[in-house]
Amino acid sequence: MNINQRIDKLRELMNERNIDAYIIPTSDPHQSEYLADYYKTREFITGFTGSAGTALVTMNDALLWTDSRYFLQAEKELKNTEFSLMKIGVEGVDTLEDYLDKNVSEFGKIAFDGKTYSVKGYKNLSENMGARILVSDVDYISQIWDNRPELGKDKAWIMKKEYVGESLKEKLARLRTTMKMKSCDYTFIGAPEDICYLLNIRGNDVAYNPVLLSYMLISNDSASLCIDEDKLTAEVREYLESNDVKIYSYDSIYRLLKNISGKNRIYLDPERTNVAIYDSINANVKVSLGTNISTLMKTIKTDTEIENVKKAYIKDGIALVKFFSWLEVGAKTGSLNELLASKKLHDLRSEDESYIEDSFETIAGYKENAAIVHYAPQATGSKTIRDEGMILVDSGAHYNEGTTDITRTVALGKLTDEEKTDYTLVLKSFLSLFLAKFKDKTNGQRLDAFAKFPLWQAGKDFFHGTGHGVGFVLTVHEGPQRIADRDNHQFVANMTSSIEPGLYIANSHGIRIENEAYVKKAFENEFGKFNQFETLTYVPIDTRPVKTEMLNRDELEWLNNYNKACFEKLSPYLEGHDLEYLKESCREI
Secondary structure (H helix, E strand, C coil), X not given: CCHHHHHHHHHHHHHHCCCCEEEEECCCCCCCCXXXXXXXXXXXXXXXXXXXXXXXEECCCEEEEECHHHHHHHHXXXXXXXXXXXXXXXXXXXXXXXXXXXXXXXXXXXXXXXXXXXXXHHHHHHHHCCCCEEECECCHHHHHCCCCCCCCCCCCEECCHHXXXXXXXXXHHHHHHHHHHCCCCEEEECCHHHHHHHHCEECCCECCECCCCEEEEEECCCEEEEECHHXXXXXXXXXXXHCCEXXXXXXXXXXXXXXXXXXXXXXXXCCCCEHHHHHCCCCCCEEEECCCHHHHHHCECCHXXXXXXXXXXXXXXXXXXXXXXHHHHHHCCCCEEHXXXXXXXXXXXXXXXXXEEECCCCEEEXXXXXXXXXXXCCCCXXXXXXXXXXXXXXXXXEECCEECCEEEEEECCECCHHHHHHHHHHHHHHHHHHCCCEECCEEHHHHHHHXXXXXXXXXXXXXXXXXXXXXXXXXXXXXXXXXXXXXXXXXXXXXXXXECCEEXXXXXXXXXXXXXXEEEEEEEECCEEEEEEEECCCCXXXXXXXCXXXXXXXXXXXXXXXXXXXXHHHHHHCCHHHHHHHHHHCCCC
């Protein structure tokens, strides 16, 4: 079936139960950001391949909501389908709730699959839909998706304490201390990355995310893991059981929750708990809502993790220098395209013995394709790379020592004056955070303003977050903290974040520069504690597009010192043309 035929089939099923509107979020039973192929239901029904968006099908309309990162991509992929693009955040465009309020009658039925819809999302709907009926036991996509991909069966493995710095028992003890402070008898965890963090295990259930689809229920004296038991080797099972973790089948979570008596209180995260899970809790059990305790634990890295991530970035830096050295030679021949380039980078990273997998699909956008924020080259239509203009490469990997995420925009030849100006503005935005000193517990919204000030002064802006937390061999996007215009989470020591401002000119060029950094103490005085960002990433920043007259003394000094440090850290591992390329890239300006 093509997309429009799928819509027709969905409407037939909706009609059987008089459903007026059916919502298909980008989600799985764990409300994960990245999904196993089996759970890509929104992609199946729309044809839109971006990682964020919500689809809605009514008897008359088919709509897709997504954010500014994907506007250009969605317009291309929705072409020739019935789906219309609803641009989130654009003035005059209805939200999902506004649209439903205007187009579904007072007692109409709005349906969705409760196993892939969060408690937070349900609460938001119920508060805005008045007398309309919300139906959460409907999984129509499963009924129309023939040849659906199967869920993975790869085995789990154990992360050694030498990499993470804290044992399973130590983490559970810390978590239980917080549970007692919150007066909770149980905590439910539905986030696979949190579970893998707590248990110091990893898996291969989701591409680019070494996690295991699972649930945990933890009390003051027990820890229950609900998982497909076929994924556990004898070694992993023995390890878990020796640490007092009880193992159950994946669907046993509903029974375990049902067995909690009414005198108890359970703590859960409404953003990472699905409606079906929530409904399985007895009505007389007290429920406390908030961010998973485990999420708040893992966002502050141990000193061991920080030191290991530094090692991972040296490995990554070596691969990237070899890659850009190779790319600039190949660009002169006209024999390369964006897809070949992304495959080459993957191959170079995988040469390291501690490499696990890429941490997300490589973004390699040449010239105007770089203006598509999350552009991923495809087998057909991949642009030929030549010795002119700029290429943006955003990529990363999981190593045993940690996870990387880095973007470089590199000049391959002659640039326009506008391209140089825009590049230098993005660089100034990037440098503003690395030069900043900020009070302990400063929130992400204030840091975002730091970064955007140089662009705002020039009357320009970008519409994605300036930075996100990065997991440790887990998900590359890790919350709750973000450097973004509506983020109120506080930044404290040993939190990690990407710093990645950008500028995107449709049909012309796109620029982004990204390092990962961690928060470290700068100084303390009578006004309080002050922090700063310390870089983890070491890959030269291209200085060829820089208009030096636009940089102040501090900015120029930081840039030169950084590139000098890149040479010192990476040169012992390179030779020949790659070493010469590094030397030239790190030349002082």
